[in-house]
Amino acid sequence: MSMMEKTPQVARLYEDHSSVQYELGQDLIASHLRPFPGQTVLDLGCGTGRLARKIGSVVAKQGRVLGVDPNTERIAVATEEERRCSESHQRNLTFIPGLVHDAVQHGPFDAVFSNFALHWVPKDDTDASVSSIVKCLKPGGRLCANLTHDSGACANDLSLVTTGQTEESVTGMDFRSLQYWTDKFTAAGLQIEYALQDDNTTMNFPSVREYFDFVKAYTEGAVDYQKLNARELSDFMGNHSLGSLESKFVYILSVLTIVASKPEDR
Template sequence: MSTLPVLNNADMYHHYSDVQFRDGCSVIHEMLKPKRGESILDLGCGTGRLTMQLASLVGASGRVVGVDPDSCRIAVANEQLKKMDDIPVTFQLGSIREVLPLGPFDGIFSNFVFHWFERAERAEMMQQMYDSLKPGGRLTFLLNTNQTQPNVIVRDIFRLTEPNLDEESASGIKMDVPSVWLQHCSDAGFVVELSEVFMRECMEPNLDRLLQFIAASVPNVQCSKLTEDGLQELNSRYKTGNGDEVACSVRLLKVLARKPEEY
């Protein structure tokens, strides 16, 4: 069986989400580009690691609000905030609906969140983000898009642990083609300035470390249910040939959209 440590999901995510942290940092610096004095919303902030990055860029004259529906992750974020010097960050439990009154914002940033939205709620959520921005405000997001390659480790884990469920039902991740997300942006009134689909390889020193990251980022996955045969299959499928090192690829979409200026 897997030797994953016994941690709650919020602590696991805080300790093992380095890959998503690096992805988020690249979107912040290359697409959102926060300026001193701006107000930024981190939608789906998790344990707040990227929220702190945003705060370092807007400075003391700016303001960053992190919101997340997971009370355990918000608790971790607030504990980290206590260790910091006075910085312009507040964390709030909830969703875009709860932070609408705190706007308008200069920018909204969201990292690996939108693919968790229920499809029936996406249009409303996108419109609420639009309404939360100042004229000229930016929306940047990164998410998992449809996975077409045959070897997808999350899919394999659910095949081995939940064989009677399809991947979406088991994981809760609702992937779609990039054009669906771009249409949601346009329908809400955004002008899409940049969109890019790319493959990102996640490389870890061994299978256990990769499973730790997956268990942290996909709460429904139960890596502890993997049998020895299942672990051996994953090892053989995802080993790189360099010792115990394993790697998997994911297909991602990143978007920069803007609310038009008022004339």
């Protein structure tokens, strides 16, 4: 049985504590996606829709953004927030629960944007998912993706002490290499434009507590520091030199960034 909790409360926790991933996603939008009015964009693994809303504000009412995510509670948050948005009258944002396969019928798109989602794809579905991404793209369309390559020892150790299992085992995440992904996209017919592994991506948290809440959010409640008793928590904090729960925390992890395009003749 999965330890993960797909509940409204956990979805809201993700909305409240995903600012670090949001910032890295904004960087990817500005540096490589570079949307413009009239474009159609698929946000694959959109979560609670924060970046989809940002892209939607740029493509404007002439364009269209579809956000897809398998977590129905995060999609519910995304839909609710879109309704509150001051620009919701543009009606250019749609959110649906599902996988990339479910988005094919809604395409093709000028771009597929994915921020820290592809490492959730199971290995036995990777080839089919990559094929669906290609189908989602128009000829000349581009894929822009950030992926976690390694979330670091602290997150994994927190998973071990709270669940008895590694982070990958608990969540189903699968951290694969840059070469693995570029080979998969190339084999599917995409042309790699940019591929980078940054082993020193800095994530700044205002407190250790905020970091722990972030881990709880992206693991959908499975890795929860509040499951530890006072002694266990104290030992964990000491072993990782974390100070107190209110101490500022700088975390380093490994991130892959891949940009690929679909040839005009496909």
